[in-house]
Amino acid sequence: MSEGSQAWWNTLARLAGLVFTGLLVGLFLGHVLVGLTLVLAVALAWQLFNLFRLDYWLRDRSARDPPDSGGIWGNVITQVVRLHRRKRFHKQRLLDVFRELRHSTAAMADGVVVLNAQSEIVWFNRMAGRLLTLKRRADLGIRITNLVRDPEFVRYLQNGDFTDTLLVARTSGRGPSLVFQVVPYGGNQRLMLVRDVSEQVQLESMRRDFVANASHELRSPLTVITGYLETLDQDDQMDPALRGPLSEMRRQADRMNAIVRDLLELSRLDARTVEVQGERIDVGALASLLRKDVLARAKHPAISLTLDSTADLLGDESEIHSALSNLVDNAAKYTPTSGVIEVRWWVDAAGEGHFSVRDTGFGISAEHLPRLTERFYRVDAGRSRATGGSGLGLAIVKHALQHHGASLQIESQEGVGSTFTCHFPARRVLAGGRGGNMPVISGAHTAPN
Ligand code: ADP
Numbered sequence: 383m384s385e386g387s388q389a390w391w392n393t394l395a396r397l398a399g400l401v402f403t404g405l406l407v408g409l410f411l412g413h414v415l416v417g418l419t420l421v422l423a424v425a426l427a428w429q430l431f432n433l434f435r436l437d438y439w440l441r442d443r444s445a446r447d448p449p450d451s452g453g454i455w456g457n458v459i460t461q462v463v464r465l466h467r468r469k470r471f472h473k474q475r476l477l478d479v480f481r482e483l484r485h486s487t488a489a490m491a492d493g494v495v496v497l498n499a500q501s502e503i504v505w506f507n508r509m510a511g512r513l514l515t516l517k518r519r520a521d522l523g524i525r526i527t528n529l530v531r532d533p534e535f536v537r538y539l540q541n542g543d544f545t546d547t548l549l550v551a552r553t554s555g556r557g558p559s560l561v562f563q564v565v566p567y568g569g570n571q572r573l574m575l576v577r578d579v580s581e582q583v584q585l586e587s588m589r590r591d592f593v594a595n596a597s598h599e600l601r602s603p604l605t606v607i608t609g610y611l612e613t614l615d616q617d618d619q620m621d622p623a624l625r626g627p628l629s630e631m632r633r634q635a636d637r638m639n640a641i642v643r644d645l646l647e648l649s650r651l652d653a654r655t656v657e658v659q660g661e662r663i664d665v666g667a668l669a670s671l672l673r674k675d676v677l678a679r680a681k682h683p684a685i686s687l688t689l690d691s692t693a694d695l696l697g698d699e700s701e702i703h704s705a706l707s708n709l710v711d712n713a714a715k716y717t718p719t720s721g722v723i724e725v726r727w728w729v730d731a732a733g734e735g736h737f738s739v740r741d742t743g744f745g746i747s748a749e750h751l752p753r754l755t756e757r758f759y760r761v762d763a764g765r766s767r768a769t770g771g772s773g774l775g776l777a778i779v780k781h782a783l784q785h786h787g788a789s790l791q792i793e794s795q796e797g798v799g800s801t802f803t804c805h806f807p808a809r810r811v812l813a814g815g816r817g818g819n820m821p822v823i824s825g826a827h828t829a830p831n
Contacts, residue, residue: 389453389454389456389457390454392453392454393453393454396453397425400421400422400424400425401418401421401422403421404417404418404419404420404421404422405417405418407420407421432449432451432455435449435451436449436451436455436458436459436462439459440462443466448462448463487507488507488508489507489508490507490509491509492509492575492576492577493506493507493509493510493511493512493513493514493574493575493576493577494506494507494509494510494573494574494575494576495507495510495514495516495526495573495574495576496571496572496573496574497526497571497572497573497574498570498571498572499569499570499571500525501525501526501527501539501572502523502524502525502526503516503521503522503523503524503525503526503529504522504523504571505522506521509576510574510576513558513560513576513578514529514530514576515529516529526539526574527539527540532550534548534550534656535548535550535562538562538564539564544563544564544565544566547561547562547563548561548562548563549561549579549583549655550562551579551583551655552580552583558578558579558580559578559579559580559582559583559584560576560577560578560579561576561577561579562574562575562576563575563577590649590652590653593645593648593649594645594646594649594650594653596645597642597645597646597649598646600638600642601642601646604635604638604639604642607635608632608635608636608639611628611631611632611635612632614628615628615629615632633770636770637767637770637772640770640771640772641772641773641774643772644772644774644775644778645772645774647704647774647778648757648774648777648778648781651701651778651781651782651785652781654785657785657786657787658697658698658701658785658786659696660696660697660698660699660701660702660786661696661697661698661699662694662695662696662812663694663695663696663697663699663702664694665689665693665694665695665727665735665737666689666692666727668699668702668703668706669687669689669706669725669727669737670687672703672706672707672710672725673685673687673710673725675707675710676710676711676714676723679714684721684722684723685710685713685714685722685723685724685725686722686723686724686725687725687726688724688725688726688727688728689726689727690726690727690728690729691727691728691729691735692813692814693729693735693811693812693813693814694811694812694814695735695806695810695811695812696809696810696811696812697785697786697806697810698782698785698786701782701785701786702782702786704778704779704782705778705779705782705783705804706737706739706804708775708776708778708779709739709779709802709804710723710725710739711775712739712771712775712776712802713739713740713741713743713800713802715769715770715771716741716743716744716765716769716800717741717742717743717744717799718743718744721741721742721743721799722741722742723739723740723741723742724738724739724740724741725737725738725739725740726738726740729811729813732808733808733811734805734806734807734808734811735805735806735808735810735811736803736804736805736806737803737804737806738801738802738803738804739801739802739803740799740800740801741799741800741801742798742799743799743800744762744765744796744797745794745795745796745797745798745799745800746761746792746794746796746800747761747794747796751792751794754776754792755776755777755779755780755790756777757773757774757777758773758774759773759776760773776790779802779804783804786806786807786810787806787807787809787810788804788805788806788807788810789804789805790802790803790804790805791803791804791805
């Protein structure tokens, strides 16, 4: 028999003994009920006394020893003491872990801020206080956007999409450049990590400046060289033996000009860190202009234009022109004149816009695809140079699209052809453009140039 049930049996036996004693006393007094009432009152008083002692101890249990009772009350008190000790142990352990966590996050090199569902500051560590100039007591409970007022940061927090980090770069010396990362947890709570990246931003800006300055410096001498080469080329008295080397020099000078132009374009794109707003761009008109350019330059016979939507695009016209023209130019460069090029613009059911350039050219094997948008990455350097490529075209496309929240998808098969598709988010697609009575499919040979 267990200790618990033994105590119950003892209590019951004691109660039975008491009732029996009460009966005997009642018989002795000539009033059985009086005897029974007396002993039951004594039993009740004893239970109440034990209950009182337990209640008294429970109220002030940390300062006193538990009451020393036997029987069933003793069992109850032992259970309560055991539960209390276990709870105290777990509470202490939790407190220790929490304290350790606070100490370690407080000493972290990154700023940590805990925000509640209303974006109010619940807690922050020392580094967060330093980076965001938060005051320990005064700023607790204040909405973070009232203290960090940077418009990009406010938009990032209100957007609620925390898949990417946010860089707030400050190059003009107004405080540090910061990277924010928000991790939602436990329902509506948010943990915000802040890192000082001023040094990286500074180095990056120095690198950009260097490339831009070097390209600028190269531009003037190149213009002079190209000018002289052109003059020499037009000289009728030029020794015929020099004609070949001269035209090669002109070709190389043109290549250098293209590289310098693309480098300048890239550093201009690089310098922009925020998404552009821009103006309304008539994609149909732009696409047919690009088609005309290719036809004029490359004399590519089969380039068709399919406009499935009259929607316009919201963006920076020169950047979008630069991105799309690079894609169309590449298709013309890397497709033999017997091949076909199809340019298409359409808007899907979700309102997202897509601009694709498909060709039946040389194609690219799978291992090159992930690296294609890197600067100076060429699949076939010889072919790229022969076509006057700078190796920077797709890097320009990638950057220009990034500024519009858009992405580039590349599908290609060696010997079959390639499709480059720009995907624009719905917020960039403006319905009711001036595309006229679209959709129109203009075949290569039928469309007016
Ligand atoms: P480039 O100035 O050399 O054309 P890009 O950055 O525009 O530089 O392109 C990078 C490389 O990707 C090119 O050198 C070429 O090998 C490959 N490429 C780009 N577009 C196409 C295409 N439409 N078909 C086949 N290869 C392509």
